[in-house]
Amino acid sequence: MKYADEFRDREKAATLILEIDRLAATIEIAKTRPINIMEVCGGHTHSIFRYGLEGMLPGAIELVHGPGCPVCVLPMGRVDDCVSIAERSEVIFATFGDAMRVPGSKKSLQQAKAGGADVRMVYSPLDALALARKNPGREVVFFGLGFETTMPSTALTVLQAEADGVENFSVFCNHITIVPTMKAILDSPELNLDGFLGPGHVSMVIGAAPYQFIADVYKRPMVIAGFEPLDVLQSIWMVLKQIKEGRAEIENQYARVAPAAGNAAALNAVGKVYELREFFEWRGLGSIDHSGVKMRDEYARFDAERKFAIPNVKIADPKSCQCGDVLKGVIKPWQCRVFGAACTPETPLGALMVSSEGACAAYYQYGGVRRHASNEATQRLATAS
Amino acid sequence: MNMHPIPPPRALGRVFVPMVTLAHGGGGKAMKDLIDDVFISAFANAAPQTLEDQARFDLAGLAAHGDRLAFTTDSFVVDPLFFPGGDIGKLAVCGTINDLAVGGAKPLYLSCAVVIEEGTEVELLRRIAQSMAYAAREAGVAIVTGDTKVVQRGACDKIFITTTGIGVIAPGVDLGVDRVRPGDGILVNGLLGDHGAAILCARGDLALETAIESDCAALHGLIAALLRAAPGARCIRDATRGGLATVLNEIADASGVSIEIEEALTPLREEVRGFCEILGLDPLYLANEGKIVIAVPRDEIAAALAALGAHPLGEGSALIGYAGCGEPGRVTMQTVFGGRRIVDMLVGEQLPRIC
Numbered sequence: 001m002k003y004a005d006e007f008r009d010r011e012k013a014a015t016l017i018l019e020i021d022r023l024a025a026t027i028e029i030a031k032t033r034p035i036n037i038m039e040v041c042g043g044h045t046h047s048i049f050r051y052g053l054e055g056m057l058p059g060a061i062e063l064v065h066g067p068g069c070p071v072c073v074l075p076m077g078r079v080d081d082c083v084s085i086a087e088r089s090e091v092i093f094a095t096f097g098d099a100m101r102v103p104g105s106k107k108s109l110q111q112a113k114a115g116g117a118d119v120r121m122v123y124s125p126l127d128a129l130a131l132a133r134k135n136p137g138r139e140v141v142f143f144g145l146g147f148e149t150t151m152p153s154t155a156l157t158v159l160q161a162e163a164d165g166v167e168n169f170s171v172f173c174n175h176i177t178i179v180p181t182m183k184a185i186l187d188s189p190e191l192n193l194d195g196f197l198g199p200g201h202v203s204m205v206i207g208a209a210p211y212q213f214i215a216d217v218y219k220r221p222m223v224i225a226g227f228e229p230l231d232v233l234q235s236i237w238m239v240l241k242q243i244k245e246g247r248a249e250i251e252n253q254y255a256r257v258a259p260a261a262g263n264a265a266a267l268n269a270v271g272k273v274y275e276l277r278e279f280f281e282w283r284g285l286g287s288i289d290h291s292g293v294k295m296r297d298e299y300a301r302f303d304a305e306r307k308f309a310i311p312n313v314k315i316a317d318p319k320s321c322q323c324g325d326v327l328k329g330v331i332k333p334w335q336c337r338v339f340g341a342a343c344t345p346e347t348p349l350g351a352l353m354v355s356s357e358g359a360c361a362a363y364y365q366y367g368g369v370r371r372h373a374s375n376e377a378t379q380r381l382a383t384a385s
Numbered sequence: 386m387n388m389h390p391i392p393p394p395r396a397l398g399r400v401f402v403p404m405v406t407l408a409h410g411g412g413g414k415a416m417k418d419l420i421d422d423v424f425i426s427a428f429a430n431a432a433p434q435t436l437e438d439q440a441r442f443d444l445a446g447l448a449a450h451g452d453r454l455a456f457t458t459d460s461f462v463v464d465p466l467f468f469p470g471g472d473i474g475k476l477a478v479c480g481t482i483n484d485l486a487v488g489g490a491k492p493l494y495l496s497c498a499v500v501i502e503e504g505t506e507v508e509l510l511r512r513i514a515q516s517m518a519y520a521a522r523e524a525g526v527a528i529v530t531g532d533t534k535v536v537q538r539g540a541c542d543k544i545f546i547t548t549t550g551i552g553v554i555a556p557g558v559d560l561g562v563d564r565v566r567p568g569d570g571i572l573v574n575g576l577l578g579d580h581g582a583a584i585l586c587a588r589g590d591l592a593l594e595t596a597i598e599s600d601c602a603a604l605h606g607l608i609a610a611l612l613r614a615a616p617g618a619r620c621i622r623d624a625t626r627g628g629l630a631t632v633l634n635e636i637a638d639a640s641g642v643s644i645e646i647e648e649a650l651t652p653l654r655e656e657v658r659g660f661c662e663i664l665g666l667d668p669l670y671l672a673n674e675g676k677i678v679i680a681v682p683r684d685e686i687a688a689a690l691a692a693l694g695a696h697p698l699g700e701g702s703a704l705i706g707y708a709g710c711g712e713p714g715r716v717t718m719q720t721v722f723g724g725r726r727i728v729d730m731l732v733g734e735q736l737p738r739i740c
Contacts, residue, residue: 010721
């Protein structure tokens with residue numbers, strides 16, 4: 001496969017691993033503890049497990065799986081709101097596939113569908129708009145979900161609906177924005193992160209400038225990274241190089257896709273349709289200021305939140321759940337008290353067990369083979385299965 | 386005077402309306418006409434024309450094929466009914482033949498029960514029945530008994546088919562999912578994931594155009610050739626729903642062995658790889674309808690591969706890994722990149738990722 005296999009080359013990987021090993025050995029902090037690097041984006045988490053990268057890296061490097069899986073950080077109350085919209089008889093509720101299984105306080109969208117709600121899986125918001133055109137007698141609601149990566153496509157779909165005069169289409173907007181959340185993590189008193197792999201697809205839209213405070217204020221290096229395994233390894237090497245040289249900069253490994261200035265057309269559409277919310281609730285992390293967007297008043301008629309009476313009930317995360325600590329990198333997934341026991345992919349308690357990009361589900365499913373050999377997760381997995 | 390003269394062949398009923406209605410399920414003439422027109426005329430063999438409620442077999446005739454009966458059943462629901470490389474009828478025949486064949490049985494007889502939604506076009510049913518008849522004829526298997534039911538609109542999706550099969554296992558053939566031992570080779574008979582990808586594409590809501598066809602095929606001929614070449618084969622499983630990954634987990638679990646496969650050796654079509662990349666799906670979990678996973682002792686690997694490769698349905702056969710003495714039930718994969726990952730059972734259905 002062209003443009004993919006080149007980035008999965010085994011020999012280049014071996015060379016890079018060797019270089020990473022050498023570089024890590026010269027870094028001062030690695031003498032007392034592992035160097036903690038957070039990959040912010042769920043796509044990176046997926047690649048890391050899919051290709052078994054953790055097992056290839058030297059023990060001096062610890063990867064911390066960050067909050068960048070939009071499905072995972074969706075709070076239960078918002079899922080309940082989705083279900084309540086989807087269960088209205090006039091509604092066709094259109095959603096991306098992986099949001100179907102996220103548990104609400106009573107049920108998931110998949111369970112609502114089984115109970116008779118008209119929930120359809122789509123691959124793009126434009127598919128949802130097409131559904132609205134095809135079903136003029138029904139209200140089609142698209143579940144707008146994701147970071148800046150998916151925001152432009154929903155915004156453009158709303159603009160399209162407006163231009164075409166499609167009135168039976170609306171968006172239940174749960175779009176979130178990564179920068180305030182990274183700031184919240186950096187402000188966390190338990191912080192022990194030495195550097196970041198930046199979200200490649202988000203950066204493709206917003207560019208590199210919004211991250212500058214990470215280098216300037218918090219003095220942490222960040223490398224905007226691609227999603228192929230060689231991208232991830234090279235980015236780790238680049239972070240280490242910065243640490244070694246005492247630099248804290250925002251570098252871009254993924255320049256072939258993510259231009260430093262971002263995508264002006266996409267940002268323009270986003271700015272037209274959305275504005276920042278005062279705060280937004282994140283599963284595991286709680287309320288974070290300015291971390292979500294809502295639709296501007298001009299587009300109120302395409303806003304499902306205003307079109308339908310939504311219960312908007314806040315549901316606290318289960319007490320036993322330690323998703324927040326995992327998201328902040330304070331503990332590893334298997335150190336959570338319910339991992340593999342009360343919380344499994346079949347019966348996820350915490351959001352990180354839901355999506356394959358969630359750190360816990362990824363550990364459970366793909367497993368850090370190296371770590372499985374020696375730690376308690378092995379036992380817990382054995383008793384759980 | 387002969388008290389039981391042989392009756393002349395019965396004239397088959399015909400259906401002259403375009404659509405099935407509840408009247409065709411009522412047990413009267415309309416139903417008989419539908420069964421005659423659609424199924425009996427397609428399956429054309431002596432047995433159904435006796436109009437008995439059951440097919441009858443001569444035990445001695447069955448025993449001539451071996452010393453054990455194999456008996457299996459499977460229901461088929463697929464959307465869309467017709468897809469590149471097959472249709473629900475072909476699937477219903479091949480699927481049950483394969484369920485017999487992977488146990489080492491020679492498939493002989495099938496039953497066919499259909500649930501039809503009212504409003505389904507009769508012509509559609511004829512096409513499906515003819516496809517079943519063709520697949521059965523090709524496979525040398527007879528469809529000898531059946532049933533139809535018609536349900537109200539919305540109670541089923543056009544047509545559901547259940548086929549049940551009987552086959553006979555030859556003496557000495559002893560395949561079992563619990564018989565795999567460390568050191569055994571794990572083989573597959575060709576490119577994986579074609580069926581799953583073809584069905585997803587055929588649904589049309591992905592707006593992806595591919596030339597991927599379902600691999601739907603009856604594999605008893607291939608399996609017979611394999612067993613002749615590798616009589617010590619431990620286990621054969623068809624990698625249908627849940628794909629290769631699920632079957633490997635079942636084998637590892639039942640046999641109490643670990644299994645390690647190599648991503649680089651696992652045969653995948655370029656189009657299927659690309660398809661999975663775009664949608665964020667894992668091809669190891671995609672369904673197959675003409676692919677089997679085989680475990681053979683080390684000294685029979687070469688013979689097994691040669692026999693598979695010589696058969697038209699074994700093109701692209703490969704040794705993909707070995708059973709080992711690691712953690713029992715654990716399936717791992719050496720990735721193309723040099724890392725190692727666990728290949729677990731899928732929890733629910735595979736859902737595309739959003740970004």
